[in-house]
Amino acid sequence: MTTPAVVCIGMAGSGKTTFMQQLNSHLHAIDSPPYILNLDPAVLNIPYAPNIDIRDSVNYKEVMKQYNLGPNGAIITALNLFATKIDQVLGIVEQRAKSVSHVLIDTPGQIECFVWSASGAILLDALASAMPTVIAYIVDTPRTTSPATFMSNMLYACSILYKTKLPLIIVFNKTDVVDAHFATEWMTDFESFQAALKALDDDENNPEGGSGYMNSLMNSMSLVLDEFYRHLDVVSVSAYTGAGMKNFLEAVDRKVEEFNTDYKAEMDRIITKRQQEKEAERQRSLTKLMKDMGIDSQRTTKSKDDQAQTISDAEDEEDEDQFADQFGNDEDAEGILDPDYEDANDSEDAMS
Numbered sequence: 001m002t003t004p005a006v007v008c009i010g011m012a013g014s015g016k017t018t019f020m021q022q023l024n025s026h027l028h029a030i031d032s033p034p035y036i037l038n039l040d041p042a043v044l045n046i047p048y049a050p051n052i053d054i055r056d057s058v059n060y061k062e063v064m065k066q067y068n069l070g071p072n073g074a075i076i077t078a079l080n081l082f083a084t085k086i087d088q089v090l091g092i093v094e095q096r097a098k099s100v101s102h103v104l105i106d107t108p109g110q111i112e113c114f115v116w117s118a119s120g121a122i123l124l125d126a127l128a129s130a131m132p133t134v135i136a137y138i139v140d141t142p143r144t145t146s147p148a149t150f151m152s153n154m155l156y157a158c159s160i161l162y163k164t165k166l167p168l169i170i171v172f173n174k175t176d177v178v179d180a181h182f183a184t185e186w187m188t189d190f191e192s193f194q195a196a197l198k199a200l201d202d203d204e205n206n207p208e209g210g211s212g213y214m215n216s217l218m219n220s221m222s223l224v225l226d227e228f229y230r231h232l233d234v235v236s237v238s239a240y241t242g243a244g245m246k247n248f249l250e251a252v253d254r255k256v257e258e259f260n261t262d263y264k265a266e267m268d269r270i271i272t273k274r275q276q277e278k279e280a281e282r283q284r285s286l287t288k289l290m291k292d293m294g295i296d297s298q299r300t301t302k303s304k305d306d307q308a309q310t311i312s313d314a315e316d317e318e319d320e321d322q323f324a325d326q327f328g329n330d331e332d333a334e335g336i337l338d339p340d341y342e343d344a345n346d347s348e349d350a351m352s
């Protein structure tokens, strides 16, 4: 499938939801409407109409009450509950994606709840195995003008790239307030960033000026980031005015190409693993069923020398041989879900 999925990730208040709204309007205006998923269970109002909304299947407040959780724990648990439905959701998305230009996904502002949770990984893996998937990391440009904050933000983006292994676009948002030129310059010209760091250090009145240790750390970090920047696409947008949406879509196209050439092999490995896990699960259920029905297990594991009595017997043997080749060790086929996921599965009350 070639319709790309764009997953919007960004710190709280960076403008993900507004960006999604603007992108949605832009795509409608150019007559290529997207399909939209909201994965933020705690959001109150969404200024666009999502096609699939996590809030329709998981009641966030009920999750908080039932599990006695705080806001972040409840977001993670809500995502876990939603992940139990991923096969159904993906089936619908794959079906609908055929008739839309893009699949857009909004995520919670608590980045770690999504990127670092088991359910976030399951959702992203499932998505990337079905269609080219690109991360749009939304940055609040006016809040990133100091070199130290800028570097922290870029390190966060780097950790997302490292964790998801998906192509990443840095989206400098709110450029109607502050032009992102300073940021793009820092990313392309190492010396200008060093100069900004030095100016910060020389300014005695600036509380962000660091100690000798901090300065040397920031210098080393900026060298590491220089390598990270080479693999990125950077765009400046204003989710408020709509500026930069065309550039963003062009960047998505470039990243889709990169996904197909660089990331597909890794994704294919994940698909194969998932198929093996499914097959192992099927086989486990079959073995259990046969045991429950009192069918002699010897018959299913008879030696190759035994003569097949019927055609179906012969086919069974073939299947079993293939299975044995693939799953000599049952442990290889253990489920990909964490225990939280299993626990969440037990709870029907929080899910409507």
Ligand SMILES: Nc1nc2c(ncn2[C@@H]2O[C@H](COP(=O)(O)OP(=O)(O)OP(=O)(O)O)[C@@H](O)[C@H]2O)c(=O)[nH]1
Pocket (backbone or CB within 6 Å): 010, 011, 012, 013, 014, 015, 016, 017, 018, 019, 040, 043, 108, 109, 110, 173, 174, 175, 176, 177, 237, 238, 239, 240, 241
């Ligand atoms: N000036 C300006 N304000 C923006 C822009 N994009 C978003 N905002 C404002 O920034 C604030 C946060 O925007 P949201 O879209 O709710 O941010 P979010 O990242 O979805 O927030 P969470 O859902 O809490 O993580 C709102 O007041 C928006 O109006 C922009 O491009 N320019």
